[in-house]
Structure formats: structure tokens, C-alpha cells
Amino acid sequence: MRYMLMQYQTQENEDGVVTSAEQQAAIGEYLREGSLAGVFLTGEGVHSSRRGARIEVGDEGSVRVIDGPFAKAKELIAGFAILEVDSLEEAVEHARRFALLVGTHRVDVRKVGEYADLALPDQQG
Secondary structure (H helix, E strand, O other): OEEEEEEEOOHHHHOOOOOOHHHHHHHHHHHHHHHHOOOEEEEEEOOOHHHOEEEEEOOOOOEEEEEOOOOOHHHOEEEEEEEEOOOHHHHHHHHHHHHHHHOOOOEEEEEOOOHHHHOOHHHOO
8 A cells, every 4th residue: 555654844844954864874774774674765855935826716717826935834835755564553653753853743644545445336346
């Protein structure tokens, strides 16, 4: 099963503070081990919201573009990872380890919707 981990910004991330060389090395080693084990499939970090935009669509179909930065850094995504694991519990354990490693206060864990999940009830085996 694939799970997506979504790491949230800390104010330091949003302010552009770069992690230490030691922390970067530890994160790199964690990702290398996960890749070699076939658990870590892909992942990326994203820049601060200062370098982004937000699109809001109104009820009438009106579109509003808001340039960053956005308020409340703790509600912004800092990066994601896609894992291949056997259970939600295993994905949660990886998220826990990663959160402690990078110093974030929040990581969401969500199962990736597979094509088979979209099958109608009468089409399921």
C-alpha cells in the first residue's frame, strides 16, 4: 500500500532558515536507507509560500489569485513523501521518525487512492 506523508512548515522553514549540515546528512541517510529498503518511493520539499500563489474559486466560479506569503506557517506544506508499506501503522512509524528527525510538529499520513479503490461495489471481486 502506498501512503503519502505531508510535512508541515515550521516558522523557521517559512522564514528561509536552512537546516544544519548535520541534520541534512541525517535526513539524507534516512532517505537513502528507506530507498534501498523499497519503502521511500519519492518525495520533495517545497519552497516557502513567499515564492508561491494560492488559487481560490468562489461559488459562482470566480477565481482569485493570492500571492504568498500566507499566514500561519504551521498550516502550510513543507514537503511530501510517498511510501510503500504494509500498513497504516508502518506509515505512521515512518512519519514519527521523520518528524523527530526534521523537527516538524505535524506530519499527516494519508493512504494514496489506487485505481482499484474507485471500483463500483458490483465490480469488486
